[in-house]
Amino acid sequence: NAGVTQTPKFQVLKTGQSMTLQCAQDMNHNSMYWYRQDPGMGLRLIYYSASEGTTDKGEVPNGYNVSRLNKREFSLRLESAAPSQTSVYFCASSENGAGGNQPQHFGDGTRLSIL
């Protein structure tokens, strides 16, 4: 049972390059999320997808785009990478229903450095 799988685990980019971070979950969850985690800043939500076919901005969406490819997959794209986007990126998923939010389950993260 893999849970949430993120690829790649590590990546180094040059300023201006583009790349896509991949995320897939095998728990049949409806909702998926992308976070970045920086020292002293905690986890900050970039984008989320409450259900297949929908995406919404989180706290720090600038410089990113997302695609909810199907129920399992949610990708994050950096169109023109900037050094300020150097961070650890986490994908998460959850099963949400009536009565309150359910816990989110995290992938192992992608460590991204932009030179």
Next chain:
Amino acid sequence: QKEVEQNSGPLSVPEGAIASLNCTYSDRGSQSFFWYRQYSGKSPELIMSIYSNGDKEDGRFTAQLNKASQYVSLLIRDSQPSDSATYLCAVGSGNTGKLIFGQGTTLQVKP
């Protein structure tokens, strides 16, 4: 701006002691509360969920919720060096599935 506040620590306790981690939140309408453990260089791992006022126990962990005071805590009994990690408090935001995370409290358990 909905906020979740935690003391960043580090909180240092001796092995075998009780570690008490605290979290306050600003959204009085919040209904779901979670504690995650994050080891250095690893991803957050869910350790407790709590939805109702009172205590919820799971092994050495007890989560406590007081919605009137907008306060949630995590107690770790018989602390072990392997409990040394950063503990993240997360609070549900509306019914969107979104969670608001605190910045985490670093716990150090000294042998």
